[in-house]
Amino acid sequence: MSPTTRSALCLMVVCAALFLSVAEARRKVKCHNKKAYPHCAGYQFYCPDSCEHSCYVDCELCRPVCSCDKPGGVCQDPKFVGGDGITFYFHGKKDRDFCLLSDSDLHINAHFIGKRGPTMSRDFTWVQSVALLFDDHRLYVGAQKTAAWDNDVDRLEISYDGQTIDLPATEGARWQSSTLPALSIVRSLGTNAVTLEAEGKFKITANVVPITEQESRVHNYGITAEDCFAHLELGFKFYSLTDDVHGVLGQTYREGYVSRVKMSANNPIMGGEHKFSASELFAPDCAVSRFGRAGSGIAMMSELSSVNCASGIAGRGLVCKK
Template sequence: MARWPASTAAVLGLLCMMALAASAQQPGNMQVITMDGKRNSKFTCTDTKKNSHRPGCTATCPNRCPRKCLVLCPTCKTFCLCDFYPGVSCGDPRFTGADGNNFYFHGKKDQDFCIVSDAGLHINAHFIGKRNPSMSRDFTWIQALGIRFAHHHLYVGAAKTAHWDAAADHIVLAFDDDGEESISLPATVGARWSPPTAPELSVTRTAQANTVVVELRGVFRIMANVVPITAEDSRVHGYGVTDDDSLAHLDLGFKFYDLTDDVHGVLGQTYRTDYVNRLNVTAKMPVMGGADSFVSSGIFESDCAVARFGRSSGGGGGAAASKAAGGIAMVTDAKYL
């Protein structure tokens, strides 16, 4: 994996956060270009602001974006969904922590892990995977998120599909009571859903299929993109994908607005002010160990060892609080390098 200099990563991070902030202020200005051969590979932006004389422009995905990119209209600035900025998870889960460093967390297939756990927010990820007999671990990908806030449950997942069709929608959304209120969005860019019981929550399409932005105003913003493991990916990396399952999974971008300093979880711990990165950042594949500390008994359960959900946040943060709470710093698991 190519590694960018820290200065480059920092600049990209700033640009991407500016893009996401702008899109939050002007819903619909951020669109997704799908690279499907020559079809839909370009996007024309026009300035919809009243009395604007700014001409339109045409955006094309950079070569380093393999399948999709984000375009911010009307400037036509483009970004790869998996650019290295804080709060990203892509592929065989590669995370980018709040400190800008990249790391892998393999977990185990068919299990759930605490990604973020805070007093008022808990996010689990369900992992799917394939076993490579020549390795001591599974190849894993994030198939779904289980998000809890207040008394609500939100499910965002990728539907299992044997043969990938980019034009078909493979994203699955459900709200509260294990899916009793299923979320259905029209297949149009900008289509939006918001529940009457939680009006600050919204789900918006940024492409006709497979890409949505989930936002809880003032708390988080999540870009979720369903992608498959292609035959080429499988050939290059030895994933062993068969014809009966394309291993559809989620590439994710997280933006958090109101985390406490007691936050924990695979990604959440990197947002603490007392967080110390103990990774070997020069390693080809820096890996976080300690999976047992993050495993949950279900997609909506907050029973991982480092769970914070439902706890009072009045105790404050800092090194002393972290030590008292048994905080776990990131480590490098040498056997996977």
């Protein structure tokens, strides 16, 4: 074997090793619905490069899908994909709480964490936790603060009506409420990823992800080794919203809603921060709160004849866009 051939083979081996190490760093996901999708259940997929830490398997298509590419997605700093399919950003402010959705029987607030660079006029922000109010119940999902990130260490914190929920760190581990059997939480991965569902109300995918060194360098976040700003990337699906729903994300599900963001901008930004600000995480007191009010009624399919409906997060229910 010539020196040139040996060098080429060595290079191929090194490249293959690097590829495998990068692939192993990405999350692996599976379809868990064996009953409805036996053709796909059990197969394992790597998350795509564009969302290596947060994806799920579309069981019908039998392929991994980035959580942030579907209506109801909330991720990054923070990027929203509205119920109308339009992508926009809502920056809010660090260490503050904002109303993501408010309806007569469902209210969702988010706590933002963040950091401001020395030359910045606004905060870099991410969603650290969310609080849900429904049926006289309180559900909390949050990312615990951590310095160095390790995919094998669970950084999820979940509580229901003030009681901490301890799920075994095993993929498929399931918790079901004894007081509200329609509410369940399932680990979609062994650590840092769950699916929460209240039948007839909502289905949520929640992943805890860090700000990586590469992300910090590319976006000039200035993240240090003391705090990797672990945060949530979320996918929401709703089953019974009224047409009076509001909130940063909620308003985009209203019939006839017209987005106010400047679509010609590279990063369309949703304003109106003062309207969505809440006094604390579990307080449904933002200026656009609808919680506890008699709504205008659930939008029936007969009222939505002019919209295009398709499944968002795998499961029952529809996400509709005009």
